Amino acid sequence: MTLIPQIADFWLAVELIIRVVALGIVPENRRPSSSTAWLLLIFLIPVVGLPLYLFLGSPWVHGKRFEQQVAANRATLEYTRSLPDAPQGARPSPQLDAVLRMNRSLTGLPCVTGEVIALHSDSSATYEAMARAVDAAEHHVHVEFYIQSWDEVTDVLYDALRRAAARGVDVRLLVDHLGSRKYPGWRHFGRRLDAAGVKWRLMMPLLPLKGRFRRPDLRNHRKVLIVDGTRAFIGSHNLIDPSYHLRRNIRAGREWVDLSVEVTGEIVLEAQAIFAMDWFFESGEVLDLEAVAPELSPEAAKELALRFDGEVPVVPLGQGPVVGGCAPQPGRPAAVVNAMQLVPSGPGYPTEPNLKMFLSLIQNATKRVSITSPYFIPDEALLSAIQSAAYKGVEVELFVGQESDQFIVNHAQRSYYSALLAAGVRIYRYPAPAVLHAKYMTVDGEVGVIGSANMDFRSFALNYEMMLLAFGGDLDDLLRDNDAYYRSVSTELTAQEWAAEPWHRRYIDNVCRLMSAVL
Structure with a gap:
């Protein structure tokens, strides 16, 4: 009996x-909100909070994978050292020029040229467009998507990959392990790819019995398809039925609403470089980008520079871009050169x-400023920047879904x-029941940014992401046209309406906001 008080005293100590110890360690290189949430958990339940922090507390990868990422970043910087920060003929504002230089210093990728195909x-229309591109492949196809499922909707694309492999095209595919394994057909997915002749690897696999273990909260969320180094699809689409095969979604008629851009030009080489890094991390194979990259002759480079300033021809009806899977738009300019830059991020990029x-x-x-993000949980700096812009008189609008597929994220966002x-x-x-999943931003009618990243801490630090920045061409115009469509079908939330929200929902919102910071 006398041991019980001693054990209690020892445990209290x-x-x-x-x-x-947590007071001095947890806040290091961490956002104040995240530090507060972790400290609260550790102070309230030390026996739970400390192990969780030791396992999940750091948002960055360490060890071999981090060393590989640092080496890859250095190699990219060295490989692109001779290229200018922006292509000849591009005229970014001084402020935008500084952003381009910052992006390059953080990722090694300069601003180059590119054209929007669609x-x-x-x-369904997106997968069909991807399949048409794959059917035209002559050398290689690179596929990297967070969630993949070979189902009735995506079969058109995977069948095209099978045909490409059968005619001798190298088809490489990366799929996130935890991102895809919970969806129907996963048990047979790998075998179907093997039978189709596709070379595939798991991204961030969680296979401890095979000696392949990753932190389960670090994922590869990128979404890109590259054909012959000349054409790429970049955006928010996963390769899966838009209902995600979930019964509750099918019953409710709920489908994901996404947006991706199809591009060609030099920008595709940057997509190749990012894919090559991820392929090396998961397979150990070094891809020879120079062997598969199309050469840009001096004459072609000069022509691209001139087209920044020259008159742009008009596309006849039926030859323009596809927006939303609909018919091409008459009178849209063709071959409009954009200045483009890919910006990768993730656990290997502490910056x-x-x-x-x-x-x-x-x-x-x-x-x-117009922002579209399905999971909008800004940190202090981002929230302050958005508020400050609005207070300065900048028109700021935010497009989010009326409903979200994630309870905590939905309520945290509302807070x-x-x-x-x-x-x-x-x-x-x-409007519900649709889930708005597109991820893009436009600024001042000058810049458009689209890709896989949400505006939340997970996308900035825990997920490998990829965003495409473009200016000086037509991508920004197309994205603003899409804004107009979203605006026409959405409902604007007013301050008066929000003030009438019941207190218990506000309470749930605030609790979820705190929980979302424990990362």
């Missing part, structure tokens, strides 16, 4: 030591390139609405 929304890009673009805005509305931000909610 251990808990006190844990709390004191903007894709409808999932958080995408967050810094978003912050800089918003802070430099003078007229208009920011009061502060945004008070600053004058206009919030548009895309």
Whole structure:
């Protein structure tokens, strides 16, 4: 009996030591909100909070994978050292030029040229467009998507990959392990790829019995398809039926609404470089990019530079881009050269390139900022930048879904609405039962950014992401046209309406906001 008080005293002393040590360790290189949430968990339940922090507390990869990422970043910087920060003929504003230089210093990728072939929304039409591109492949096809499922909707694309492999095209495919394994057909997915002749690897696999273990909260969320190094699809689409095969979605008629851009030109080489890094991390194979990259002759480079300033021909009806899977738009300019730059980010980039890009673009805005993000949980700096822009008189609008597929994220996102509305931000909610999943931003009618990253801490630090920045061409115009469509079908949330929200929902919102910071 006398041991019980001694054990209790010992345990109290251990808990006190844990709390004191945590005070000096947890806040290091961490956002204040995240530090507060972790400390609260550790102080309230040390026996739970400390193990969780030791396992999940650091947002960055370590060891071999981090060393590989650092080496890859250095190699990219060295490989592109001779290239200018922006292509000849491009005329970024001084503020945008500084952003381009910052992006390059953080990722090694300069601003190059590219052209928009199409903007894709409808999932079935997007997969059909991808299949047509794959059917034209002569050398290789590279596929990298967070979630993949070989189902009735995506069969058109996977069948095209099978045909490509059968005619001797090298088809390589990367799929996130935890991102895809919970969907129907996963048990047979790998075998079907093997039978189709596709070379495939798991991204961030969680296979401890095979000696392949990764932290389960670090994922590869990138979404890109590359054909022959000349054409690429970049955006928010996963390769899966838009209902995600979930019964509750099918019963409710709920489908994901995405947006991807199909591009050609030099920018595709940057997509190749990012794929090559990820392929090396998972397979150990070094891809010879020079062997598969199309050469740009001096004459072609000169022509591209001139086309930044020259008159642009008009496309006849039926030859323009596809928007939302609909018919091409008459009178849209063809062969419009954009200045483009890919910005990768993730656990291997402690500098958080995408967050810094978003912050800089918003802070430099003078007229208009439009943000579309399905999971909008800004950190202190991003929230302040958006509020400050609105207070300066910049028109700021945010497109989010009326419903989200994630309970905690949905309520955490709602907790920011009061502060945004008070600053004058206009919030548009895309109607349920659809889940708005597109991820892009436009600034001042000058810059468009589209890709896989949400505006939340997970996308800035825990997920490998990829965003495409473009200016001086037509991508920004196309994205703003898409804004107009979203605006026409969405409902604007007013400050008066939000003030009438019941207190118990506000309470849930705030609890989820705190939980979302424990990362």
